[in-house]
Amino acid sequence: MAAFRIGEAAQLLGVSADTVRRWVDGGRLPAARDEHGHRVITGTDLAAFARSLAESPSLAGSSARNRLRGIVTAIVKDRVMAQVDIQAGPYRVVSLMSREAVDEMDLRVGSLAVAVIKSTAVVVEKP
Incomplete structure (x- = not known):
């Protein structure tokens, strides 16, 4: 496991x-100690915790998760x-959108933004 x-886990x-x-x-996230005394979180516990964080009422009005x-x-x-390029943690997200939308949202370099991604095809790679 x-x-x-x-x-x-933080990353x-x-x-x-x-x-x-x-x-x-x-006590919100279970952890144990490994053989070196470091705290570790099992993949299943981390996955369950991540799912619980994602369950938010703010998502109720959208099918994009x-x-x-x-x-x-x-x-x-x-x-x-x-x-529009957004740096979200270690990830660079690039969006192509109308100039009118950028102007209406008053997006500027340094603005806080949320990239909402909805796709019917997602490629999953294993590092």
């Missing part, structure tokens, strides 16, 4: 290691279209 150290959940430690210390919160790092506009 896969087991993740605190730092690995997978998109939070700081301190946040994961607080969840473990507070993939939301990556990040910062706008670049915007390239022409007369009709725009490319």
Whole structure:
């Protein structure tokens, strides 16, 4: 069974290691000690916890479940279209959208944004 150290779990959940430690210390996330005395979280416990974090009332009005919160790092506009780059944790998300939408949302480099992703095809790779 896969087991993740605190730092690995934090990276997978998109939070700081301190946040994961607080969840473990507070009993929200079960952890055990490995043979070296490091705290580890089983893959099944981490998956269940991640699912519980994703169950949010804010998603009730949308069928899209993939939301990556990040910062706008670049915007390239022409007369009709725009490319918006968002850095969401370690992930770069690029959106092609109308220039009008970018202007209406007043998106600028440094703005907080959420990339909402809905796709019928998702490629899964194993690292």
